[in-house]
Amino acid sequence: SITKTxxxxxxxxxxxxxxxxxxxxxxDYVPELAxxxxxxxxxxxxxxxxxxxxxxxxxxxxWPWGGDKPWHPFExxxxxxxxxxxxxxxxxxxxxxxxxxxxxxxxxxGRVIERLSGEPFETYIDKQILRPLxxxxxxxxxxxxxxxxxxSHSYYLKDGALTEAPFDFDTGITVSNGGLNAPMGDLxxxxxxxxxxxxxxxxxxxxxxxxxxxxRVVP
Numbered sequence: 186s187i188t189k190t191x192x193x194x195x196x197x198x199x200x201x202x203x204x205x206x207x208x209x210x211x212x213d214y215v216p217e218l219a220x221x222x223x224x225x226x227x228x229x230x231x232x233x234x235x236x237x238x239x240x241x242x243x244x245x246x247x248w249p250w251g252g253d254k255p256w257h258p259f260e261x262x263x264x265x266x267x268x269x270x271x272x273x274x275x276x277x278x279x280x281x282x283x284x285x286x287x288x289x290x291x292x293x294x295g296r297v298i299e300r301l302s303g304e305p306f307e308t309y310i311d312k313q314i315l316r317p318l319x320x321x322x323x324x325x326x327x328x329x330x331x332x333x334x335x336x337s338h339s340y341y342l343k344d345g346a347l348t349e350a351p352f353d354f355d356t357g358i359t360v361s362n363g364g365l366n367a368p369m370g371d372l373x374x375x376x377x378x379x380x381x382x383x384x385x386x387x388x389x390x391x392x393x394x395x396x397x398x399x400x401r402v403v404p
Contacts, residue, residue, distance in 0.1 A: 187372070188365040189291050190379070191310050193237055195298050197394045198313060204301050207234040211241075214297040220271035225279040233297070235280045236290040238402035242276035243287040247359050262357040267292060284403045288362045295361025306361050317389050318374045323367040326355045336366065 199205050205214070210229040212218045219228050225242065235241035248261055248270075261267050267289070278285070295306045302309045307325045315323050328336045333353060340347040356364035367375070378386050381395060 186363050187367075187375075188361060188363050190375075191314055191365060192291055192294050192298070192306075192361045193398060194314060194390055194395075195309060196233065196237060196294055197390055197398060199298065199301055201391065201394055205233060205297070207237065208232045211236060211293055211297075214300055215293050217268040217271050218293065221274045221276060222272075223276040225276055228276075231276070231280045233294070234402065236287075236294050237398075239284050239286050239290060240281050240403040241287065241290050242278045242280045242285070243274070243290045244277060245286055245288060247288045247292065247362075258357060259351050259354045260357045260359040262355070264296065264358050267358055281403065288359065291362035292359055298361070307364070310365075314389060317385075318371075318378055320367060320371040320374055323365060323371045325360055325364045325366070327353050328366065335368075 196205070196207075200207060209232060211231050211233055212228050214233075218231075221228055223231075223242075231241050236243075247267070251257060252259075274289075298309055299306055304312075310325075314320075322332065324332070327333075336353060338352055339350040341350055342348075377383070378389060379395065381392050386392070
């Protein structure tokens, strides 16, 4: 989920370029969201700022139906599958009233990045963030051959025993909320950018915009 911070910086880059504003309705960029059921008002009232601050009212998980079989994809592979869920999706609380962590909300922001840039999410992040920061060993989804043996594993504790979690998988359409993988050296470069202090960081995102991202939006 560190990927979400890259998605947020990409949105702020597009904002600073005048391609969008944070208070734009998300349906202007992801029109499929017009089919979502919103008992609290209009879908046009949900903004990019709401998505960035996890206060739009969307559920937490991307795919709430199934996914528990070993042959199921880890996440929906294609946008069309996410779009098909829109008529079965409900806004759970009035947008902007509280914080509630949401993976699909970040997927929608990834869709904004792709539609405005005309490039796949991974290509945009590589060109606009990873390369300028020198994060050469960072990759999305499955590891390159030379790095696979070095990739960390994770485990579930089930019935008193450790069971290996899915390893080296494709995050599909959810890449913008959790598809990035990086060694500690590259993550240190990312933290250096977020902390600031080098003039060259401004070519990625000006310091004032980074500081804006740390201001609280909702409780």
